[in-house]
Amino acid sequence: MYEEASNSSVLMLLHTAVYPFLAALIISVIAAKLLRASSYLGYIGGFIAGLSLIHSGLSFPPAQAIDYYSITALIGTVSVLCFTNIRQTIPRNILGLVLFGLSFYLLLNPVLKHTGLLLSLSWAAASAIVTLVYHLLQVQPKELELGNDKAERKLSVLLPTVGLMIVAGAAAPVISIGGSLLIGQLLGALGAALFAYVIVSYLTKVTQVFSCIPASLLLGGLITQSxxxxxxxLSVILLITASVFVTPIAVRFSSELTNKQSIGVIFIQGVISLLVSGFCLWLVWPESSLY
Structure with a gap:
């Protein structure tokens, strides 16, 4: 019995962290060499690999709510292309809001459709607005003007992605214990895939200003679905969502960050995420296990 439990734990670890990390690492390296502006495809590939392993019933076209993460990844990629190529702020933000809303609607509607279209649209709109605000905070105009060549040599340009990685990793045990092992595992897979992408991007000096858009949609979808x-x-969801904004606010209201200062921001994000995770674990911990 203990051997079976041990094997099950090892298999879960492989599916949740190891395989998504390795897949993201390999794809990120290939994308960095062949598609320098699209290295973010690495963590998308790593997450999809984890999704296919964790959710064995994954199908395309999507049949269940979880299946729509493949569509979310596609919408995230399209969003990166739109944000990169559209320079006018208002059209870019409007298009982004529509794409973000579509992503959340597809993820949430299969669950909420029995409650009516209005509720699905409301959740999708609210989630899209929060996601857009997140990106408006973390995108600095000077980075857009200077292009990627200067930004990609600094750790600061990876801070938003690192922040999402930390939040995903910290939220995974909360969601797993609180109600959904599946979503918790997917959060772990996303965190592992982002970690691999960050390593490759930093070492190869290949990144992109809007590369964290797909990650924010995936993380936002997992949080709202939970x-x-x-x-x-809802209180737990709001706390986790609030912790996502620590890094972009720090970046937005700071001058150009050195690598040491960036490490400080990462440390602050990590501490806050751990505190939020600990408090949320206390909120969701099954009452029967407290006695």
């Missing part, structure tokens, strides 16, 4: 699908309390 409430809608797994009944995680």
């Amino acid at each position: 409430h809608v699908l797994a009944d995680i309390p």
